[in-house]
Amino acid sequence: MELWEEAPATARSGLRPIDYAGAYPPCGCDPATTSLRFLDLLAEASVAARLCGERERALTIVKTALRLLKAGEPGASCGPGGTDFQRAAWFWTERSRLVQNLGRGDGWQEIATAQELVRGLPPSAVHAQVLATAAGWGMLHAPGPDSLADAERAVEYARVVGAEEIELDARLTLGGLMVDAGDIDDGLAEMYAVLERARDLGQVAEAGRAYTNLASVLQSIGRSREAVAIGAEGLEFCHQHGLVDNADWVLGNLAAAQFSLGLWEETEQAARRLLATAHSSKPRGAASGLLARIAVRRGRPDAAARRLADAVEHYGPHDPMPQNSLLLAEVSLAIAAAEGRLADVREEFARAARDGFPTGTHRYAWPLVVLAATAEAEARGLPAAEEGRAEALLLIGTTARRLVTPVALWRAHALHAGAELLRAEGRESADRWREVTAAFAALDRPYELALVRHRTADALLAGGGHRDEAAELLRGAHTTARALGARRLAEDIELLAQRARLRLSEPEPPADPAPAPAENLGLTPREQDVLRLVAAGRTNRQIAEELFISPKTASVHVSNILAKLGVTGRGEAAALAHRLRLFPASA
Template sequence: MLADMEQTVSPVFVGRGRETGLLTAGLDRAGAGEPQAVLVGGEAGVGKTRLVEEFLARAEAAGAVTALGACLEVGAEGLPYGPLSAALRRLHRRLGPELDAAAAGLEGRLARLLPDFGEADGEGNDEYGRARLFEHTARLFERLTEGRTLVLAVEDLHWSDRSTRELLAYLVRTLHRSRVLIVATYRTDDLHRRHPLRPFLAELERLRTVQRLELERLDRPEVAAQLAGILGPETPGRDVVDRIHRRSEGNPFFVEELATAYRNGCLACVTESLRDILLVRVEALPEETQRIVRIAAEGGSRIEHALLAAVVAESGHGHGPAGEDALISGLRTAVGANILRPDTDGEGYRFRHALVREAVSDDLLPGERQAINRRFATVLEADPELVRAEQRTARLADYWYRAHQPARALPAALDAARGARRRNAFAEQLKMLERALELWDAVSEQTLAATPRPHDRADTYPPCGCADGDHDGCDRLQLVDVLAEAVDAARRAGDRDRGQSLARRALGLVDEHRNPLRAAWFRLQRAKMLDQLKRGGGLEEIQYAHRLVQDLGPSAVQAEALALEAAHGLLRNPGPAAVAAAERAADIARQAGAPSIEVHARVTLAGLLGDFDDGERALALLAEAVEQARPLGNDDVHTRGLNNLASLLLSYGRAEEAVTAARTGLDAARRSGLLLNTGPILTGNLAEALLAAGRTREAAAVLADWDDKPEADTHGEFMDRLRGELALLRGDTDEAETHWAAAHASGGNGAQPQHVLPTAALGVRVAVRRGRPDQARARLAEALDGTALTGQDGHLLPLLTHAAEAEADQHPRTPDGEAALARIGRLAEGLAARCALQRGWAALLAGELARAAGRPTTEHRRTAVTELRAAALPGPLSHALLRAAEDAAAAGARDEAAAHLREAAELARRRDDLSTRRDAELLAERLGLGQRDAPANGSGDGLGLTPRERDVLRQLALGRSNRQIAEQLFISPKTASVHVSNILAKLAVGGRGEAAALAHRLRLFPEGEGV
């Protein structure tokens, strides 16, 4: 009977034409340099593996290189990157030197993913370690696919660990020009409502390069074809086909099982139970083979031959050559019966289908299951070489856990957690630590005393916080030690809510009077996570931590508390107190031997001094801090310094230098794998500097390129604001409003003034363009009311200038407008201009306030032009030139006005500023300056408006409806509507509000004419 069962798997590939076509199309697009990902879902047994196998064979035949890896069920929590490691190992065996060449320079970093590359380098396992590993992996695939198309297949994503999912998502999002097709399979019937794969699939499905398909069951003709392929001449009649189709419900795996039962004459004896269908062929095996299969089921979805042999021998059967022969015989029988199959690596076995392994495992008695797992753990502990090094600790932890041996499982879980940490797999580290916490109460004091305490931390967690000479209990593992590792892992994995919960639990255990350093450390972790979650309370936690340690000797914890307090001040409320905190943090860090904290504090100090002191001194200090960070190997501090340098340079009007600093920072982030972390802010600073320098198209390209990068949870408001700036330059006020709204909404709680104030300035300008002075006023008030303004002079000057312009244009002025102007004036009195750029904005602001007060002069705008020409930023300069042209024209200096307008229009042309260019051209036309010596247009406005259209525009600028305009001008509403339509077309504006705003901006109707 067993011989008859050898041909259970269908030799023909039935159906799946649509799915194969979709995969083939994806392969073609990938081969053309457009990476693709296909997510293949379906219930267990529906044929996902067969589809992938057939497709990989076709891809190989077409010249592609393929690599397959599978997620493992047993021990998955502690086996990070398993399928990627397996796929790379197969590529290494196939490509050899070519893969080594692609990994050149990255071997030490990629060794965390594939130990075959050698020893992992000494790069820290800090919170950015995962991001660095992801970036290095992406670079490996980019290099590897320069001359070939690669298909990376990952099976059983429903068992995947979080690190694997996140790395796959990163590759899908970042391999933009690589010839890669990623194919991943998952079980749909395993995805319960809260399964972690659900949000992963939903996230990827939104990407245009990702397609998701679900395999359906076979219909009756396809089942008949499958049966014909399996049974050949023994193909049953219609009744049996109907019965098998009905009982299998078109599931190909069940069709195969039922076909085997039919071949062996027992179709009628197979019950309708799924478990019985799966076990019927196992139970037909000889007893010794069944025993081997049961042991293999507990070993995992993949089991190494040497490990299985050792466990079988440990069970009391199979010692010596005779025992090995018996094992081989039993395995051959199981393989022949298609219960097991040799693994593609040739080193072990897999169950032909996971459902069979699950059914066999579920059929074990509880004591039987525990005994088998205990043997696996004992054997592996005695001979660790039986499994791969990267799997060893996690597998051992899982076996002891399933054996219900907490005294052995807890230390093993801690070892697995540290192994995951060393691979920068922080989510898996957290899961293993939570398992240790689960086991804690079941472990004796003796076990805890014998368990090593944390020793490989790369942060500032104090190893001992006991009072001098009082170390009672510190000689054994403490629960708070495990909680500290778990808090750190949660923060680095991005699971900040869980980290907060763990930190609260730890603080309940720590006596802050006896262990102030440890209590302060947990407070600082909470502060970091609150800030990352954009929730309030972070500063209070920092200050609490500082109070706990302020009277102690110098320590890294004390320095970090002060450094975080200073950094908080830099971003939200800069002032002398923040400066003092940064200086003290740097001094204490130096005494405590914490160089990274010291440089971090110096970077913060330079930023603070840039707000309150001489800019050259601040820039020199910041450049020095950047150089100090470079040899430390702390990529986060280094890229932060470069980012702050770019920002500070731009605030002083040195846009081209800011471009260089931001590009250097992005290159450093890319090399160190920090694009996912510091990339967004560096990209924003680069785009903003390019915009300021007039390199608009380059700025747009930078933002467009970032759109395809992995999403980050920070600085979305920055990107949206810059997109709004670009839209406003194009004259698209609707799109600009949309981006402003997104930036405003994503600012969140505790948003930073450096983002709030420029976003408000964009909102004011958009509102003015749309003819909504009330909206502009509200946006200004909201920003001023909810933001700390100290040290924000550089951001306040342009915001107040645009708001003052909007109010100065209003005649008659409302009480709200008068109040807004008064507030702007009061704020202006306290602002200090520290460079040509800021002095230019200050002059423009003074000119608008003077105009609003009815005392306009040419002095302010001439000063603004002089200062802004020295700053050499085309945007502010073209704005000042427009205002100066108005003054010159009003004073009768037509040649001066024409020169200003020509220069403004040329600057606008160079930076693709259609709005300013149109304003300059319309103003020149209105003033009769379209040609240097041309007289004014006969209509008197230079815009091609008829006298009647000018009358209608005057009424429209007063905010009147068509009916009100008709009543004022004694015409019909329909005629008024026609005039309004003609006016909108001649002015090239999108609506009545914009037409009114343009009339105000071009001063078409002096105050005496009623506007």
């Protein structure tokens, strides 16, 4: 490009567009008989730069082209008046992609500009490209019926003008939106058909996008093993064809599926690779989010908070998308719950639910509902949790009733949320928890299965009897928690087994009369008395008055209790006492 003006005219006249720019119309004329123009070269170069991950360079090239078109400089147009609306619209759609990927905007203003440029013009491939780009934007930023209609219109228009490459792009978007709308089988069939056709035509960029979207959609509906398989295939394809940008997105979606399958070591490796080598900020944001989710499940909320802050920084404030913001909300909510900050849990959930969850976002909504319901169940009986509790439960329940369950994974989440809401209301049902466990047992979600097995065992033991069944559930849950490194869950299982005098490593012997639950935790009788009052929300001075000891002695007892329980504050100690039902009378 830098040598264009210095090259002899005879040399330039023999060049022809090489057609790597999709719908872009080379010089507005017949590329077979008309030589390459400088603007054509800019179009080819911008696409090449974008596909190989050099987005800054691509954006610079696009800006140069738009300046030439606006100024009407020689060589910028084949049409009269120095203006070419179709080519300008094409460059604006490219600019939309680039500013989104660079985190400098959501890209909609650029799309709107392109739409204005083609309005009223005869049908063309560029017009179809603008429609397809708008539909793709809607899928990411405003999924729902309107975006689905936009995608259908883009497909029809591309067919009218015979632009199959653009048609494939629009069909891929349409397939993803169909899955979001509950038309699972037909939507996936459309996406797989696009992948096959793109490969047959040698449309490597579109095939790379198909691999990216398929891995994401399969993961969202609980078909994570299929997502891993298609992701691995796509990663190899992208590397073979130099699609470094697509490779980052495919790897991120592959890692998300591995996380769900309990392959956390592999997830961490992929996430660290993305942080070190990704060509844009959003895959790095996804990587940091995955590391945060692993950290919080492994009982390290402080590390999770640091990773969450990294993710927020990588995503930036200029291009908010539900697939990013709602996943970050899930992490934030999980950290607050792990640290016993119920007020923050409620605030985070209320913020996420404030505008509702339109079609296309339910995949992200269900985990939020489950986390919020679980936090309320864990806090039941805590005096500090009573204010605002009724409103919080109402919001959780109302939100859950508005979400759909077209796939087994979402139905399992719905059952889990319902069981937690019953527990939060003091109406826990062992049979309901058995149903939740059966739902997750049919899925590849080992962490969630271990979690609900623990909860089922707790409900069985609380109802009396069923010790053998509870023991089997706890052993399976404990094995999984230990294998995953889910420290908090493993400790909860161990404490429950200890309280019930169940062995986790082998079948239990006949049970002897069990000591007091708090005694199993190494607490002295006096410390048990103090913990009972801490769980009831008493201050050190109130504890001292009730037990006829000095406030200083009460403070010493509280410090000893925190150390023995392995918690950092009174709130966590109280929550643990309620969770383990150490003092039923105070619940």
